[in-house]
Amino acid sequence: MADALICLALALAALMATAVVLTRGTVRQAIVLSGYGLVLGLLFLILQAPDVAMSQIGVGTVLLPLIVVLALHATRRHRDTGHRDTGHRGAEKETRR
Template sequence: MADVSIVVALLLVAAAATMAVATRDPVRQALVLAVLGVVLAVLFTVLQAPDVGLSQLAVGSALTPLLLMLAVRKVRRRGQGKERER
């Protein structure tokens, strides 16, 4: 039974990672990256590494996507400000 859950978790990670690579919009990439972080946290928990899973949940699914979304927002605002100056 444990092997089945590991295979399912690995397939979910592969699907989420593929979606993260295939997505072109940076905001959507950040959201898919958050989903990938959650799925990786589940994988680590299934592999009996709950401490690594909790770290992945905090950093990979919350902090990193948030920083990416803030950076995209700032870059887009600067781009709009430069267009207005012209």
């Protein structure tokens, strides 16, 4: 019975890993990555490693996808507002006046 559960959890982990790779949108990919972290946490729990499972669930399910989504948001916001490195150009304009 335990071997069947381990095989099922491994198959589910392989399926979720494939889903992460095949997901198109970056935000959707972060959400699927969160599900993959949860499946890995459950796999570690089945393999009787509760401390690793708790760490995996905390980091792989919550923290990593959150960091990815926040980084994507910051990158898009920076790109959409049109920020450019104009520090030197601004100084040149002041010296010409």
